[in-house]
Structures are given as structure tokens and as C-alpha cells.
Amino acid sequence: MKVFSALAGGTLSALVTVPIDVMVATIQDAGKSGKQVSVLQTLRQQFASGGFMDTVRFSTRGLAARVAHVALTTLMMKTVTSFVYDQIFRG
Numbered sequence: 608m609k610v611f612s613a614l615a616g617g618t619l620s621a622l623v624t625v626p627i628d629v630m631v632a633t634i635q636d637a638g639k640s641g642k643q644v645s646v647l648q649t650l651r652q653q654f655a656s657g658g659f660m661d662t663v664r665f666s667t668r669g670l671a672a673r674v675a676h677v678a679l680t681t682l683m684m685k686t687v688t689s690f691v692y693d694q695i696f697r698g
Contacts, residue, residue, distance in 0.1 A: 609686050617681030621674040626666040628673070 630646055637644045653662045 613682040613685040614678045617678030618674050621677040625670050625673050629666050629668050
């Protein structure tokens with residue numbers, strides 16, 4: 608049950624934060640080229656160029672890799688470290 612909970616928690620965390628991470632990276636790239644853009648400007652531009660579905664695809668780039676990374680990291684931190692701690696200090 609702990610394994611499932613850790614994987615589910617990591618997955619939900621990644622699903623919530625991926626659009627934010629993509630937006631931050633996009634704004635940082637624009638800033639490097641000397642442009643000043645906001646979150647709303649970026650979303651409007653993306654929507655205008657490709658519609659709703661293109662905006663969704665844009666805001667979830669790298670989703671599978673991010674979900675795998677965060678879910679497995681959460682699993683390691685919540686489950687494996689608890690097991691190791693129990694073996695060392697309660698064993």
C-alpha cells in the first residue's frame with residue numbers, strides 16, 4: 608500500500624507542476640533573448656497560434672519523463688528510506 612501511495616502521490620505532484628515548469632522555462636528562454644513576457648502573454652500567444660489542444664500539448668511537454676522521475680523519487684524517499692531507517696534503528 609505504501610508503494611502505491613508513493614507512486615500516486617508523485618504522479619499527482621508531477622501532473623500539477625508540469626504546466627508551471629514548462630511556463631517558467633519558456634519565460635526564461637524569452638528573457639534570455641531580451642524579451643519580457645508574462646504568463647498570460649505566453650498562453651495567449653500559444654493559444655492564438657494553435658488553439659486549445661496545441662496549448663495543452665505545449666504545457667505538458669515532457670510529462671511522461673517528469674511523472675516517471677517524480678513518482679520514482681517519491682517512492683524512494685517515502686518507502687525505501689523508511690525501510691532502511693527501520694532496519695538501522697529498530698532492527
